[in-house]
Amino acid sequence: MPYSKEDLRDLYDGRLPWHKTFEIMSKPKDDDRFDKYVEILQERVPWLERILLPLGEHLYVVDKAGERIVKCDCGHEFGDWRQNWKLNALIFARDDTEKLEEIYPGLKCPDPNLCEVREFYCPGCGSLLKVEAVPVGYPIIFDALPDLDSFYREWLGRPLPDEKEFRDMTYQVTREWGRDIA
Amino acid sequence: MSERKGIGEGGKTLKQMMEENERLYRETGCYAGITEPYLLKEDPVKSELFHSRIMASLMAGRETTRMISASPFVREVAELCLGFYTADGASIAQSTGIQAHIMPMGECIQWMIKQNYEQDVGINEGDLFIANDPVIAGMHPADVYDMLPIFWEGELVGWVCTVIMEMDIGAVSPGCMPTANAERGSDGLRFCCEKWGANDLLRRDFELKIELSLDMADMFLLNRKGAIAANIRVREEVKNIIREFGLDYYKRATRELIEEERRNQLARVRQRTVPGRYRDVVPVELNMAKQPISWLPANQDTIRLIPIQTDILPSGRLVLDFEGTGEWGWHPFNGTPTGLRGCFSTVLTQTISYDGRSNLGTLLACEIKEPAVDSLLNPSEIKRLATADPWAAIFDLFGLWQSMLGIAYYLRGFREETFNWRSGAGWQMAGYDALGTKRPLLAAETGAFGPGATGVGDGCDCGGWIATQLVDMGNAEVWELFVPQLEMTRRFEPYSTGYGKFRSGVALASVMMLHRITQTVASGAIGTASDGIIPNLGQFGGYPGGKRNTLLVRYDNLQELIENRQPLLHELGHPAEWKDRIQGQVTNMGLIPPPIPVYDGDVLVTDTTSAGGLGDPIEREPRRIKADLDEGFATDWMARNIYCVDVIFNEMTEEWQIDEAATSKLREAKRKERLSRGVPVEQWWQKSRQRLMDRNLDGKILEMYQSSMRLSEAFTQEFKDFWALPDDFNL
Numbered sequence: 010m011p012y013s014k015e016d017l018r019d020l021y022d023g024r025l026p027w028h029k030t031f032e033i034m035s036k037p038k039d040d041d042r043f044d045k046y047v048e049i050l051q052e053r054v055p056w057l058e059r060i061l062l063p064l065g066e067h068l069y070v071v072d073k074a075g076e077r078i079v080k081c082d083c084g085h086e087f088g089d090w091r092q093n094w095k096l097n098a099l100i101f102a103r104d105d106t107e108k109l110e111e112i113y114p115g116l117k118c119p120d121p122n123l124c125e126v127r128e129f130y131c132p133g134c135g136s137l138l139k140v141e142a143v144p145v146g147y148p149i150i151f152d153a154l155p156d157l158d159s160f161y162r163e164w165l166g167r168p169l170p171d172e173k174e175f176r177d178m179t180y181q182v183t184r185e186w187g188r189d190i191a
Numbered sequence: 192m193s194e195r196k197g198i199g200e201g202g203k204t205l206k207q208m209m210e211e212n213e214r215l216y217r218e219t220g221c222y223a224g225i226t227e228p229y230l231l232k233e234d235p236v237k238s239e240l241f242h243s244r245i246m247a248s249l250m251a252g253r254e255t256t257r258m259i260s261a262s263p264f265v266r267e268v269a270e271l272c273l274g275f276y277t278a279d280g281a282s283i284a285q286s287t288g289i290q291a292h293i294m295p296m297g298e299c300i301q302w303m304i305k306q307n308y309e310q311d312v313g314i315n316e317g318d319l320f321i322a323n324d325p326v327i328a329g330m331h332p333a334d335v336y337d338m339l340p341i342f343w344e345g346e347l348v349g350w351v352c353t354v355i356m357e358m359d360i361g362a363v364s365p366g367c368m369p370t371a372n373a374e375r376g377s378d379g380l381r382f383c384c385e386k387w388g389a390n391d392l393l394r395r396d397f398e399l400k401i402e403l404s405l406d407m408a409d410m411f412l413l414n415r416k417g418a419i420a421a422n423i424r425v426r427e428e429v430k431n432i433i434r435e436f437g438l439d440y441y442k443r444a445t446r447e448l449i450e451e452e453r454r455n456q457l458a459r460v461r462q463r464t465v466p467g468r469y470r471d472v473v474p475v476e477l478n479m480a481k482q483p484i485s486w487l488p489a490n491q492d493t494i495r496l497i498p499i500q501t502d503i504l505p506s507g508r509l510v511l512d513f514e515g516t517g518e519w520g521w522h523p524f525n526g527t528p529t530g531l532r533g534c535f536s537t538v539l540t541q542t543i544s545y546d547g548r549s550n551l552g553t554l555l556a557c558e559i560k561e562p563a564v565d566s567l568l569n570p571s572e573i574k575r576l577a578t579a580d581p582w583a584a585i586f587d588l589f590g591l592w593q594s595m596l597g598i599a600y601y602l603r604g605f606r607e608e609t610f611n612w613r614s615g616a617g618w619q620m621a622g623y624d625a626l627g628t629k630r631p632l633l634a635a636e637t638g639a640f641g642p643g644a645t646g647v648g649d650g651c652d653c654g655g656w657i658a659t660q661l662v663d664m665g666n667a668e669v670w671e672l673f674v675p676q677l678e679m680t681r682r683f684e685p686y687s688t689g690y691g692k693f694r695s696g697v698a699l700a701s702v703m704m705l706h707r708i709t710q711t712v713a714s715g716a717i718g719t720a721s722d723g724i725i726p727n728l729g730q731f732g733g734y735p736g737g738k739r740n741t742l743l744v745r746y747d748n749l750q751e752l753i754e755n756r757q758p759l760l761h762e763l764g765h766p767a768e769w770k771d772r773i774q775g776q777v778t779n780m781g782l783i784p785p786p787i788p789v790y791d792g793d794v795l796v797t798d799t800t801s802a803g804g805l806g807d808p809i810e811r812e813p814r815r816i817k818a819d820l821d822e823g824f825a826t827d828w829m830a831r832n833i834y835c836v837d838v839i840f841n842e843m844t845e846e847w848q849i850d851e852a853a854t855s856k857l858r859e860a861k862r863k864e865r866l867s868r869g870v871p872v873e874q875w876w877q878k879s880r881q882r883l884m885d886r887n888l889d890g891k892i893l894e895m896y897q898s899s900m901r902l903s904e905a906f907t908q909e910f911k912d913f914w915a916l917p918d919d920f921n922l
Contacts, residue, residue, distance in 0.1 A: 187915025
């Protein structure tokens with residue numbers, strides 16, 4: 010069952026009345042959701058590049074002159090979508106009790122010998138894009154690497170121009186950093 | 192010599208039927224080789240009626256059990272579930288309840304078939320089979336399966352199974368899912384798909400065995416009778432259905448229900464998600480060093496990693512891979528492939544295949560890659576191991592896995608389906624109850640968990656747990672009859688929250704004062720393996736809830752407080768200050784408290800914490816913060832420090848007020864602070880890499896990585912790739 014863009018806008022903003030939200034949750038899903046979703050988001054961003062896929066509360070994969078890059082709604086660009094965008098963010102690692110207790114006081118505080126709470130900020134606007142709670146030393150997680158071409162070609166039935174190879178290119182960045190050290 | 196006639200379709204043996212179905216699936220990719228389902232489509236009303244009749248019988252069977260059983264786990268909590276299966280053990284339909292057991296019960300049927308039960312043990316109308324051995328299939332021994340074959344004119348045409356969680360399975364004290372155990376024998380009774388009755392009746396020798404073996408034999412036997420009644424009720428209704436619809440329709444329709452569900456699951460994934468690769472990690476903390484166990488190799492604390500990769504394929508198939516999982520250990524928290532399938536099935540049933548049609552077809556549309564042999568999820572020594580608590584790791588795993596599916600929903604625009612789960616841990620006891628009977632004393636707490644935020648609003652307060660849809664744990668007064676304790680609180684704990692633009696649901700703390708106990712021992716009961724490392728449940732800028740705690744409070748002045756009618760502990764308050772309010776001893780017992788003696792007046796506290804918030808907390812609408820403050824779901828500390836909102840309490844109107852101009856300034860200042868103290872990731876990476884190169888990590892963390900590297904070259908390579916470590920470097 011299709012829903013109006015107005016209802017979907019309110020849904021995403023958390024302003025839709027609960028009975029309507031519940032209806033959307035429990036009824037069969039609407040097939041035109043993705044296109045309306047992207048239209049709503051495209052209307053909200055201040056830039057013109059076409060949104061190919063939302064990646065989070067502020068991030069999108071966009072088509073920029075044939076390249077597919079991750080972009081914040083403030084305009085900051087994070088590079089190719091096949092490289093973990095977090096590597097191009099600012100990080101604040103809560104790695105001692107003092108920093109952890111700013112969020113988790115007293116009993117709630119994780120053990121800084123074991124746990125690190127990493128906050129990734131957009132360098133453009135200072136938005137908190139992701140909080141990552143992991144064991145100390147664990148590689149930064151590449152949460153989602155969408156298979157854009159399969160999605161557009163096989164699920165939406167409208168292939169994207171200039172198909173790109175679907176592979177994780179994050180380690181190109183870290184290897185380069187490693188070479189800088191050497 | 193002529194081959195013995197089988198009890199399956201057309202005189203086949205059940206084994207022949209199972210092998211044929213497996214072959215047809217391999218060859219066609221469709222369940223039972225049904226490449227062109229037609230029957231259910233030909234007459235949709237008839238097929239809907241057919242399915243509804245089956246579902247109604249399962250739900251009625253479930254309620255029947257609750258009327259017969261005496262255990263509060265069954266009567267109050269409905270900690271049970273019914274499944275209906277084909278002759279060769281394929282799940283067709285299931286009731287609500289603890290659905291993680293639906294797939295394992297089918298696997299028990301298939302195990303009996305593979306072991307030649309048809310010829311060597313005998314499967315007849317009215318035979319009663321019982322199982323609770325996770326080595327065959329299942330989660331842990333406290334969950335007991337009763338299985339009943341369904342015959343029609345001499346042919347076995349299906350099975351009905353009921354699972355019930357037992358309060359006592361004869362395990363080593365304390366509890367029915369003891370944490371202070373490592374070896375198989377300490378789990379209590381194990382039933383290996385045994386025939387324990389015939390002609391719908393329990394065998395007397397079985398009853399005598401139970402009476403001798405269990406402290407709570409009466410509960411256990413009443414549960415069996417409840418399960419038998421439920422199974423018989425379903426069996427008779429299935430016969431009515433066959434009479435009404437015809438045997439041919441019944442056989443074809445039950446198989447088409449499975450194939451239809453397989454196709455529907457693929458279609459749902461294609462409609463609601465985005466193909467690609469999704470990754471996360473679950474650290475599992477296994478604190479056994481202080482446990483009093485005679486098998487000395489068990490006495491060590493370890494941490495294990497479970498990396499999760501979910502590939503959503505263009506076909507719609509979900510593929511789960513746990514490459515890099517660390518090694519198994521001598522403790523009761525190891526998982527099994529069958530446990531993974533069971534828990535995966537219940538997660539799917541609750542979140543994507545929730546139209547009442549979930550069955551084997553849901554899982555056929557997915558794949559769980561077999562975890563490495565000798566990993567935490569696939570120990571080669573499983574037959575020798577205690578298996579009382581695999582939930583600890585598996586709940587954490589699938590609670591987080593739900594985040595991964597949630598991201599895929601979010602990307603596609605179905606933000607209302609994005610959320611995650613967090614489980615908890617608490618206390619269990621053994622000793623003499625208020626009536627003078629020695630027994631395990633495991634109480635369930637009111638659904639205390641706070642599930643994660645959705646992409647369109649706050650999480651449901653006190654409203655969701657991975658194991659069951661039913662988070663109402665029943666009446667405290669009934670639990671107080673069974674367990675010698677007084678429940679001291681029903682207050683939401685604001686500090687349980689996972690903060691975010693949309694916050695997690697708020698959890699309840701459990702505070703129980705022991706009352707009229709003698710010779711009682713308490714220890715941990717755990718459904719999570721998260722202790723010093725909080726789970727990675729924050730979504731898109733939201734935070735996960737903080738550390739959870741198990742606490743023991745001993746007042747110095749309990750009698751004085753009671754006599755003076757002063758308040759006792761009924762809320763925790765600020766996590767850094769609450770202890771100051773208590774005159775007495777407060778002990779943080781860690782994730783897995785070792786057994787200790789407890790006494791009347793002791794207060795056992797379970798400080799439960801919630802799953803994850805979603806979105807940047809400083810984007811939370813002030814109106815939501817005001818509402819939370821007014822309801823007691825947030826504090827002014829949170830408003831100022833987490834949400835950056837300027838609030839003041841109006842004594843006249845007794846409500847909180849927000850200064851919007853001051854709030855804007857606070858939020859702008861927070862952004863500036865982030866930009867100032869955040870550093871480029873490369874800078875952080877170099878510092879962290881040097882720390883690794885120096886092996887300057889906690890010993891348990893180092894051993895955790897070494898354990899994963901011992902089992903997985905792929906994990907080792909990726910770890911080295913990320914940190915650009917030399918090929919010859921070893922942690």
